[in-house]
Structures are given as C-alpha cells and as structure tokens.
Amino acid sequence: NAGVTQTPKFRVLKTGQSMTLLCAQDMNHEYMYWYRQDPGMGLRLIHYSVGEGTTAKGEVPDGYNVSRLKKQNFLLGLESAAPSQTSVYFCASVTGELSSTDTQYFGPGTRLTVL
Amino acid sequence: DQQVKQNSPSLSVQEGRISILNCDYTNSMFDYFLWYKKYPAEGPTFLISISSIKDKNEDGRFTVFLNKSAKHLSLHIVPSQPGDSAVYFCAASGYGGATNKLIFGTGTLLAVQP
Numbered sequence: 001n002a003g004v005t006q007t008p009k010f011r012v013l014k015t016g017q018s019m020t021l022l023c024a025q026d027m028n029h030e031y032m033y034w035y036r037q038d039p040g041m042g043l044r045l046i047h048y049s050v051g052e053g054t055t056a057k058g059e060v061p062d063g064y065n066v067s068r069l070k071k072q073n074f075l076l077g078l079e080s081a082a083p084s085q086t087s088v089y090f091c092a093s094v095t096g097e098l099s100s101t102d103t104q105y106f107g108p109g110t111r112l113t114v115l
Numbered sequence: 116d117q118q119v120k121q122n123s124p125s126l127s128v129q130e131g132r133i134s135i136l137n138c139d140y141t142n143s144m145f146d147y148f149l150w151y152k153k154y155p156a157e158g159p160t161f162l163i164s165i166s167s168i169k170d171k172n173e174d175g176r177f178t179v180f181l182n183k184s185a186k187h188l189s190l191h192i193v194p195s196q197p198g199d200s201a202v203y204f205c206a207a208s209g210y211g212g213a214t215n216k217l218i219f220g221t222g223t224l225l226a227v228q229p
Contacts, residue, residue, distance in 0.1 A: 003160070031215050040124075042204060042221040043159070050214055058216070090158055098147050098164070098208055098215050106151075106158030 002026055004107035006091050012113045013081045021076040021110050024090030032074040033058070033104065034066060036087040043090065049074055069112045081114045088112070117129050118142045119207050134192040136213035136223050138205030141186065144196035149181060149217070150190050155201045162203070163190070195227045 007022040023032065029078045030051050035043040045058030047066040052058060063085060065077045074093075090109050092104040120139045128134045138148075146167040151159035165172040165179045165188065172179050178191045192199055193228040 033216070035219075040221055042119075042121075042219040043217075044219070045216060048214065048216060056214070092158075094215050097213075099151070103149060103161040103164065104215070104217060106160070108158050109156070 004091055004105050006089075006107040006110050008110060009108070010111050012114050012115065013078075014037055015082060017081050018079050018080075018089075021082065021089055021091075021112075023074045023076070023093075024072055025074075025091075025093040025106060026072060027093065027095065027105070028071070029093035029095045029105075031072075031096075031104075032068065033092045034064070034074065034076045035090045035092065036060065037090060038087050038111075046076065046089075080114075080115070083114045086112060086114045094097070116141075117221075118145075119205055119218045119220040121203075121223050123223050124221070125216070125224040125226070127228060128195050129143070129227045130197055131194045134190075134195045134199065134225055134227070136190040136203050136205075136225065138188045138190075138220055139186060140188075141205050142207070142218075143186070144209055145218075147209040148179070148181060148188050149206045149208070150177075151204045151206060151219075153166055153204060159204060165178075167209070192225075195225075197227050197229050200225055200227045 033048040034046040049068040053073040092108040094104045149164040150162040153159040181188045202222045206217040
C-alpha cells in the first residue's frame, strides 16, 4: 500500500512549456485534490474531483487543467507555464466524509520551478 | 480574504514544556477542523481533528480546543519533544457541501529546543 504518490518529484520548466503532474492513490478513495504551497500562503486548492470522471475548480484554478479518467489517478496540467506557477504542488485524497479516522492523505509533493 | 488565520509564523519552546498553537477562522459555516503537521520535503500528515459539536479532543500528547463563539481553536502539545519541530497547519471544512474541501491557514513553524 503506497498511499498517495506523485510524479515527478522535481521539475524545471521554461516559460511557455507544458507539463503534466501525476497523482496516484491505491486506497480506492473517491475524492482527490490538487494544492499548491507558496511561502506565507499555506496550501491553496487548485482543482478537485469528487469521483471518477468529475472535476471542479478550487480557489486558484487559473492556468491549470485537470482530468480524472481513472479513479486512482488525478492529473494536473500546465498548458503554458509561467514563473508565477513556481511552487510546491501537493495531491491529496480521502475516501468519504471527513472524520477522526478518515482525513485527507497527502502525497510527498512536486517541486516545480518555472524560469 | 483569509478565512483561516494563523497569526504566529513561528514559535520556539523548550523540550518538556507546553506548545500552544493558535488558529482563528471567520466563516461560521465551518463545522470540522483539523491540524496537519509538515516536515520539510514531505507532504502534510494528519495530526488531530475536532467537530464543531465538541469543544475539546485529546489524543495522547495532543489536545485541540475549539471556542466557537470566538471562532478560535488551539493545539496544545504536552510535553513538547524535539521531534515535534515542524510546520503546523490548521484547516477547516464544511463550506463546500459534500466535497470535503479544506481551507488551510498559513502555518506555524514550531521549533522545540532540546
């Protein structure tokens, strides 16, 4: 049971390049989330999914797209990277309603630098 | 508009003493609150939570207190240990229907001195 994994761990892009971040979970969780963490800003929700085939916008969705074609995978895409997207990206998942025994589990993060 | 606020960016305490981390929120629709702990180069890990119908939840050395009238919660760590040194994020849920979305605070860096 690997939990939540993220690929890649690090990436450097040039402005205008595109890339896809992959999040995979093996816990059969329904809900998945993409966050970004910036200094002094905490974690901010980019997009989320409440089940296979569904996606929705979070707090800071501009410049990103997502897809959830398979229940276990949640992809985050940057079509034309900008320096403002330099950040650490975290994926999380949860099976159902939040409780003391069921909460959002986070991946280890992807550190992205856009030059 | 920061709905969840952690006004102390950092806190330093001596090993064995109590650490108190604070969190304020503005949205009265929040009904579930969580604390996450984050070490450098790792993802956040769940620490403890509390429902809005309670005012206290305890798990070993960690206790979370909720004061709904003041829209304030705090995390107490007793006794503090050097391994507790990390960034602590407060988070709130309940505003997005059945989506389990979380709003996070900006975090407090706790340093426990040996």
